Amino acid sequence: MLTPSPARFRDPGYGKHHFAVSDRILVRCPKCERQAEVVTAVRDARDDSSGLDMPRRLVCHHCGLSRQRKKDDPIAFFRGGGQDMLDPYFHEPLWLQKNTRHGHLWAYNPEHLNLLRQYVQATLREHDPWYEPWRKMGLFGRLPAWIKQAKNRDEVLRGLDRMRTSLTA
Numbered sequence: 001m002l003t004p005s006p007a008r009f010r011d012p013g014y015g016k017h018h019f020a021v022s023d024r025i026l027v028r029c030p031k032c033e034r035q036a037e038v039v040t041a042v043r044d045a046r047d048d049s050s051g052l053d054m055p056r057r058l059v060c061h062h063c064g065l066s067r068q069r070k071k072d073d074p075i076a077f078f079r080g081g082g083q084d085m086l087d088p089y090f091h092e093p094l095w096l097q098k099n100t101r102h103g104h105l106w107a108y109n110p111e112h113l114n115l116l117r118q119y120v121q122a123t124l125r126e127h128d129p130w131y132e133p134w135r136k137m138g139l140f141g142r143l144p145a146w147i148k149q150a151k152n153r154d155e156v157l158r159g160l161d162r163m164r165t166s167l168t169a
């Protein structure tokens, strides 16, 4: 039995909004500009909301800001591009983002960042053995081509590492 090489990456098959609906998204605090987070708020027992519908709060441990998202506040998925990437719920800039020569890198949270790093670092990318075409629409299938190009790998990794060093505990 061969030990799998650390340079291999197995696509977990996450959908494109997997990290957008996660319990914790790091954003830049609109009040003090330090690292804040959008978290799912505590629900009462009758509340069966899930995913996008979950109640969310923006909280900052630096300045004490706490905002609750109102139920009919619009949810929007931004595309990043050359501009600041925003969170879907409060539309504040993501904390984890970095411009590189080739394009804009961003991640919703440290888990997202780690997975991106593993993906970019992998020299061999394998698909799940039950690979299906719809996977192309998943998180990794949708990444822009420049992130996937071997010639950009070192620079993309440097960008991701700079994002990681910007994290506060």
Ligand SMILES: [Zn+2]
Pocket: 029, 030, 031, 032, 033, 034, 036, 060, 061, 062, 063, 064, 065
């Ligand atoms: Zn703050």
